[in-house]
Amino acid sequence: MKTIYIRTTKIDQIFNKLSSSFGGNLEVLSNEFKLALNDNVGKGIINGITFKNGISYLEFDVTLNETLILSLYSTKRLPIYFAYCTKGSLAHRFGDSDQEHVLNKFQTGILASKRAEESILTFKKDEPTRISLIVVNTMISENVEGFSLNQKLRNAFFENDTKESAVYIGSHNLKISEKIKELNAIKHTGIVRNLMMKGIVHLILAMEVQQRADDLNRLNNTTGSLTKKELETVKEFSEFIVNYPENNFTLKFLSRKSGLSANKLQEGFKILHNRTVRDFIINERMKKSEELIRTTDLNISEIVYSIGFTSRSYFSKIFKQKYNCSPKFYKDSQNSLAATA
Template sequence: MKTLSLKTTKIANMFQQLHQNFGGQLHRESTEYELDLDNGLGQGLIKGFAFKGGVSFVEFDMTFSENFRVSWNTQHSSPFYFAYCSQGQIEHRFESEEERRTLQNFQTGILFCKPSEANILYFEKGRRLKASLIVINATGAQTDHGTNHLYHNLRKSFFSDRNSESFAYVGSYNLQIAEKIQQLRFISHQGIAKNLLVEGTVHMILGLEIQQQRDDLHNNRNTNGSLTGEEMERVKELSEFITHYAETDLPIKKLSRKSGLSPSKLQEGFKLMHGRTVTDHIREVRIQKSEQLIKNTDMNISEIVYSIGFTSRSYFSKIFKNKYNCSPKIYRKGNRMAAS
């Protein structure tokens, strides 16, 4: 088994070490790093972003050619790691442990390692892995006591004393995080706009991961409802199908047949992923598409209504106004005035 030892959580130094050990092509643009790999160790992409306040984000989309482990030892510091697995699985243990814990597809993990002890992550060969890590360092935007605000609040939240032991938590399935990570991949803006959008989305992911742990503790159990990991994957695939074909007729029975899931499991999955029912989600996707068409095309409102799958212009106008606080006509007028 190949082993890589990382001694830092600073993105620039981390990607230098990854490049030295993995090879590949390293690209940098401002605070964004991207390592493309296609060699004997594996194929894929590792991306990283550095933000203010001691926050960084690392994403793996890799298929390793042999079993691999990363030993992460930052020695004198104790960062928080918020992990999420979008595809495949990750195994983890602290250096002092024998047994490994597993983050499966769509599961969250919170890791805190006391100083001088290493986090060890295991990646399986021949299996595509999509996973992300949000790292919160003690250095960054400071409190009056010289500690990063966010880091300080996390310490207060997770520990009652200052001499914290290593801590690991593997949470429930969470499809909302998968959706946010998917949004990251489709951010096409450049420059400061891209930086702000990526940073905002990463903070939303962090908030969802923290809330997941709170919800599990509140329920006094680690629950994934009645859905298996495979069923959660089908819900995600169906959600992507709806995004691309929202204008078509999509009754629950048809979606149930397509996914192989019962209507009740579909509803449960969509509430987990989107916080709303299947019907409400279809309507939301259609309204979002209509907003883009109103802004970016010369189609009249009636043409837009029918092109996105609605049959009633008055109904469309009502739900559009509920979302954007104005009629479709006024929304278009306002956008054109702003652009002129």
């Protein structure tokens, strides 16, 4: 078992500590940090970036040769940690507590304290783990960009509350996973890269805050009547629909193929996508149709049938509802742009 003590929220100091503890190769480009682990401690990458508004983003994508205890001590900045698990699991407890909370795959976790307190994160040995961590410093100077936002985040957890600390482990959320994929897929450099990363990190932060609010409204009913295995099945079929939206997916067909009842499928899609099965299929077909209009020479009728619709008028109606213009207008606009390029 290995323990690393981190007593700062400054990204450069965090990575210097991780680098001295793990070894490996540390790369620094502008305000981004990337630590590639060596084979002695495990495999994987730890990434990090900091922004000017007291917010930092770290991602651990690792498989470690021994259990890691990461001790984060809340300094006078009193940070709130917004965590998301894409792979594996992560355990958390406060230093003066024996109560441990576990963050599992596709779950959000928010860790906050009113006073300087130790947050202890445990990464399991030999378990492929991918954890995203947004660190929000709540005690920053009033003249620092983001002061108002950071204070509001803090008040959301402790206003009119006598608790000294708060831990929230949320329900399963695939949308956050998709945003993390977008974050990792950014190929731009310089100011464009920084702005895009900052925008997506703020969006992830907003989604985690909203997730907490939604869960509280559902009285913290994390997964309803579905097991984690059943949610995994729903996710697999969701991805199949995304890849092949033109297929004739019916609720009966999906139920037979997945082994889940129609009610469980509907519940799973509401949990993971906040949509019914039918609405999810239509939405994916609309996204595919927009791509085809923009990138191919197919006419509208050809696109309608290629994405699984049989009625052009119905397609035009829901396309306009989603994109606020007719598919013909959108295609003509694309052609006009091509002509003037």
